[in-house]
Amino acid sequence: MANLGPRRLTKELAKISNSLPPGITLVSADNLEEWFLDIQVLDQNPIYAGETYRLKFKFSTSYPIEPPEVTFVKLDTRPIPMHPHIYSNGIICLDLLGSQGWSPVQNVESVCMSIQSMLTGNTKNERPPGDEEFVRGNRLRPRDIDFYYHDNTV
Amino acid sequence: MPPPNTPEEGLVATTTNAATNTATLALRPLMGGDSAAAALDLRALEYEDSVDENLICPICRVPFVTPVITNCDHVFCHKCIVQAHALNPVCPVDRLPLKLVSETRPAPKIIHNQLDNLSVRCPNNSRGCTLIVSRSLVENHVARYCEKTLVPCPHPSCNKLVIRRDIGKGCLHYDVECEYCEQVTQKADLEEHQDTECPNRKTECELCGTEYVRHKWEEHSRECPEAETSCKFALFGCEQHVKRRRLEEHALRCAYRVVGPVGEQLAELRAELNTLQERDRLKDRRIKFLENRGFPLPTPTSSEPISDMNLPEGSSTHEDTAPYESRDQYFLSLFEAMESKVERLSSALNEVEGRHSMMLFNESSQIKDQLTEIRSTMGVLGMHVRWLMNFRLQERGRAGTSAPAMSGPLSNNHENIIDDNISRRMIVNLREHPPRL
Numbered sequence: 001m002a003n004l005g006p007r008r009l010t011k012e013l014a015k016i017s018n019s020l021p022p023g024i025t026l027v028s029a030d031n032l033e034e035w036f037l038d039i040q041v042l043d044q045n046p047i048y049a050g051e052t053y054r055l056k057f058k059f060s061t062s063y064p065i066e067p068p069e070v071t072f073v074k075l076d077t078r079p080i081p082m083h084p085h086i087y088s089n090g091i092i093c094l095d096l097l098g099s100q101g102w103s104p105v106q107n108v109e110s111v112c113m114s115i116q117s118m119l120t121g122n123t124k125n126e127r128p129p130g131d132e133e134f135v136r137g138n139r140l141r142p143r144d145i146d147f148y149y150h151d152n153t154v
Numbered sequence: 155m156p157p158p159n160t161p162e163e164g165l166v167a168t169t170t171n172a173a174t175n176t177a178t179l180a181l182r183p184l185m186g187g188d189s190a191a192a193a194l195d196l197r198a199l200e201y202e203d204s205v206d207e208n209l210i211c212p213i214c215r216v217p218f219v220t221p222v223i224t225n226c227d228h229v230f231c232h233k234c235i236v237q238a239h240a241l242n243p244v245c246p247v248d249r250l251p252l253k254l255v256s257e258t259r260p261a262p263k264i265i266h267n268q269l270d271n272l273s274v275r276c277p278n279n280s281r282g283c284t285l286i287v288s289r290s291l292v293e294n295h296v297a298r299y300c301e302k303t304l305v306p307c308p309h310p311s312c313n314k315l316v317i318r319r320d321i322g323k324g325c326l327h328y329d330v331e332c333e334y335c336e337q338v339t340q341k342a343d344l345e346e347h348q349d350t351e352c353p354n355r356k357t358e359c360e361l362c363g364t365e366y367v368r369h370k371w372e373e374h375s376r377e378c379p380e381a382e383t384s385c386k387f388a389l390f391g392c393e394q395h396v397k398r399r400r401l402e403e404h405a406l407r408c409a410y411r412v413v414g415p416v417g418e419q420l421a422e423l424r425a426e427l428n429t430l431q432e433r434d435r436l437k438d439r440r441i442k443f444l445e446n447r448g449f450p451l452p453t454p455t456s457s458e459p460i461s462d463m464n465l466p467e468g469s470s471t472h473e474d475t476a477p478y479e480s481r482d483q484y485f486l487s488l489f490e491a492m493e494s495k496v497e498r499l500s501s502a503l504n505e506v507e508g509r510h511s512m513m514l515f516n517e518s519s520q521i522k523d524q525l526t527e528i529r530s531t532m533g534v535l536g537m538h539v540r541w542l543m544n545f546r547l548q549e550r551g552r553a554g555t556s557a558p559a560m561s562g563p564l565s566n567n568h569e570n571i572i573d574d575n576i577s578r579r580m581i582v583n584l585r586e587h588p589p590r591l
Contacts, residue, residue: 007197007198007214007216008213008214008216011215011216064213064214065213065237065238065240065241066241099241099242103238103244103247103249104213104237104238104246105213105247107215
């Protein structure tokens, strides 16, 4: 049903325009295809303290049946967070965002919170193995990458 | 920027598709309504109140439409779970493996009932229908009753849509010029154009200075504070016209304000009088009715039916104490009384008939007895006659043998005449003095 996605996004937008959990702010949602949100890590994790990161959500017309495409965006004031599952081009390796891990009951807010907690729980100030090579070679969209979820500790 | 796919737009688009499909069929209002109902998307509805989170589908985030429940006790819209399951055969909430056919079933009745009770706005609210109705009734409203539902144009060669209210006005799909902005628009859309689009649709009231929508000047003139209107005591003779906002002021010093309350009371009294007169007329009729009932029955044996009549009359006194509330009731009682009267008459008739037949029987049995008596007497008489005749014949035979030569045909005749005379005399004698047997 083609109408499902836009209608649900309208509702989600109405909801997150009013209230969002602490550390998450809506930057822009000019249309129902691409939204930007800022997230902060609120506890005293030294890796992320004082930083704000920007997330880009891209929705297909099949959302929420299919997962949105979520990546970090690099700007002057918005770096890509250091994390063993986040590549330096902003691609996030998170099972929640793959077709197998996704569930249509998830929403923008819950995805942001998942990413927030993924950062909060991290203690390694490093990139994933093979990051440089991946960033250089990858032309695929994140959802088409066959990630190997090698690390289930986070 | 407004969201590009608001519920209204979605609905209009779907109804258009459905209606063009049925445009070749007979274009009765209900036909169009049916196609609109088929296209009515419950997910596009606007809900009047905020809906309990428990009634909202976790997938589409609107109140459930045809909810199904899984074996793991999670509820989804049927369409949603089918779509989600096609991608990933697990329950979207707890990610347990899920078989769509065997492990889902329609949600319990109580969930359906709660959903049915949700108040929604009529999906035609963008066209001006302000109805708020429970969700279970909205389809019926849109399909059959809503004046603003788009239905196929009644004109056979026109395949456009028109709101149901205008269905009796023929095809309105011709171009007209808006009288205020000279823009050409279709007649069917003119009202909406003048309501919301026309750049010159609003004008300032010359009298009160407020803006109003032009083609609704009639409505405005009914409430414009500067428009002149007649005094509320006009009924009692005040001929003055004052501006609406000064109406109260005028009423306070209107020459007829003293008459006003009196007049109102007068009207009240008049109304009361009318009701009393009506009641009086009713009573009159009842009295007449009761009087008529007192007439004796026109039967010869009058004593018994009259004693009969006391009974229903006694019971009817009870009716009489209760006032007849309506004419119908009065006639009903009249009818009942008539019925009982007819019953009494028929029973009296039966009685009379019985008596008559008894009388008849008594009389006729007497006559029958006499008849048999007479018959037996007759038999006895016959026997006597035969005996006498025999005796006579024997006598004659003896005389014939003694003098046959003397007696010729003449003498024979003479004898016969005598014989006849004797027998005739005997009969007369018998008749006068019947023998006691």
